[in-house]
Amino acid sequence: MPEGFHAPDLWLARLVLQRGLGFCYLLAFLVALAQFRPLLGEHGLLPVPRFLARARFRDAPSVFHLRYSDRLLVAVALVGILLSLTVVLGLPDAWPVPLTIATWLVLWALYLSIVNVGQTFYSFGWESLLLEAGFLVAFLGPAWSAVPAPVLWLFRWLLFRVEFGAGLIKLRGDPCWRDLTCLDYHHETQPMPNPLSWYFHRMPRQLHRMEVLGSHFAQLVAPFLLFFPQPIATFAGLFIALTQMWLLLSGNYSWLNLITILLAASALDGAVLGHVLPPGHVSTSVVPWHDGLVLAVTVLLVVLSYQPARNLLAREQLMNASFEPLRLVNTYGAFGSVTRERYEVVIEGTNDERLTPATEWREYEFRGKPGDPKRHPSQWAPYHLRLDWLMWFAALSPAYPPRWFPPFIEKLLRGDAATLRLLRHNPFPEHPPRTLRAVLYRYRFTTWQERRDTGAWWERTRLGDYFPPTRLSA
Structure with a gap:
């Protein structure tokens, strides 16, 4: 040589x-x-x-x-x-x-x-x-x-x-x-x-x-x-x-x-x-x-x-x-475009038979993606949370939920143990909820003053439904 x-x-x-x-x-x-x-x-x-x-x-x-x-x-x-x-x-x-x-x-x-x-x-x-x-x-x-x-x-x-x-x-x-x-x-x-x-x-x-x-x-x-x-x-x-x-x-x-x-x-x-x-x-x-x-x-x-x-x-x-x-x-390449506002899909469930304005909805928490505004963002890299990342992409196109999203909702309605292990918190530990929905929120980081006053990392505004209330078919 x-x-x-x-x-x-x-x-x-x-x-x-x-x-x-x-x-x-x-x-x-x-x-x-x-x-x-x-x-x-x-x-x-x-x-x-x-x-x-x-x-x-x-x-x-x-x-x-x-x-x-x-x-x-x-x-x-x-x-x-x-x-x-x-x-x-x-x-x-x-x-x-x-x-x-x-x-x-x-x-x-x-x-x-x-x-x-x-x-x-x-x-x-x-x-x-x-x-x-x-x-x-x-x-x-x-x-x-x-x-x-x-x-x-x-x-x-x-x-x-x-x-x-x-x-x-x-x-x-x-x-x-x-x-x-x-x-x-x-x-x-x-x-x-x-x-x-x-x-x-x-x-x-x-x-x-x-x-x-x-x-x-x-x-x-x-x-x-x-x-x-x-x-x-x-x-x-x-x-x-x-x-x-x-x-x-x-x-x-x-x-x-x-x-x-x-x-x-x-x-x-x-x-x-x-x-x-x-x-x-x-x-x-x-x-x-x-x-x-x-x-x-x-x-x-x-x-x-x-x-x-x-x-x-x-x-x-x-x-x-x-x-x-x-x-x-x-x-390779990344971030050719940068979003100016943050959107998050929050999944909520209820056991109420009838849905009314007074219905109590409980939120599922993911391991890495933002949810509860008072929860400190977590360090996961170099480990990879695939579902959390796909949830970020899903929120970018609220008019077109990805094709994996309806099956995901169905898994949660059935209380699928393997799917629930991908999440941080299941608000229905005893039995699955009767109804699920997904709500679209706009998130922004709090200011220094807001952090001191509330302890929250995020401030969020509800924008509307991302996925309508859904139940398992009989």
Whole structure:
């Protein structure tokens, strides 16, 4: 192989990527184990068997095309959890190269099988991001082998698309990104605020302008610097990581920010990582066939990069899109438009036989999304609450409830235990309610004075019915 094919100074970057992505896989399979069956299982809101009846394998490759059962889903999730734990614990560091590669590829194939049948509940950009990064990391090799530099460069190319794609979406989208006012609203209207979001929203507006400028630099300038010589590439990687940490502090975005921070490690000089990580043995053991495989994979991914690169330059840029069903090279982006007001769907139930203005309605509480105005926003990321996120999207289009919503109401009317476990509080612990409805509210963060006077984090205004009062048919 030519000089420079191996990068001994990047062995710490490999360590960070392998351990970190193993942890992200662990989270993803834990989420699947806890949430997939009530959302997508045999008796879920969008049952996978119905989806598979109309989906072709070549369009959505998945082991579940052989057959789907909730037992098989549990087995897939448990195998994923077990393999993820071996990676997090560093067990593959001493394994032969073929076994290391196989471990990562099995993780990738199992999670691809879940994502490709997950429909709207798995339509988030960080699913493809985990799969793309999870495929790449398979070819880094165990700790005793030389670090293949092309794979690290491919990680930088992935980071470039994540950041630059998001930056272009913003520039081409909402004018508030250009006049620097988007963050006057975003901390309040983002999908799932966290414990610090209220304080971020209440920062002076000049600081919001600085936040937007920092975002523009991280997404439109720093991505190009990733490919410059050191120490410029390290500066770019650190700046991107810093902005992602800021997002971690201010909101709940599943494992998106964590993976982006991990990707930034591919640009950091080994000496920089050496200041925060313990020293280790740098190996230069070369496995010739592994180098050949890395070269072949690099050529494949460069060829597959044509469509995503072309999309970056397109006027009608696609956001979070995959151009082939294996999700090997994708395009990313978020928040091309920012909502100015926050809407929430609140589900209420009653046991009254007749509905009157005096009817007592009791509210269901979700784990992460806003409900009770006095409840402090919670920190969930990097864990992912899929139902809570979809409830945010549902509130954006009140005239058209999503197709999973009526089945969700029916599950609550039947007191379905698996569905209720997705929620924080069931106001009808003894037996299901007789009637359910969904109400649309406008939410806003309280002011400093309102917080002191009432203790509430939110102030809300009822706008009307989102879903009419509904009972089970006889």
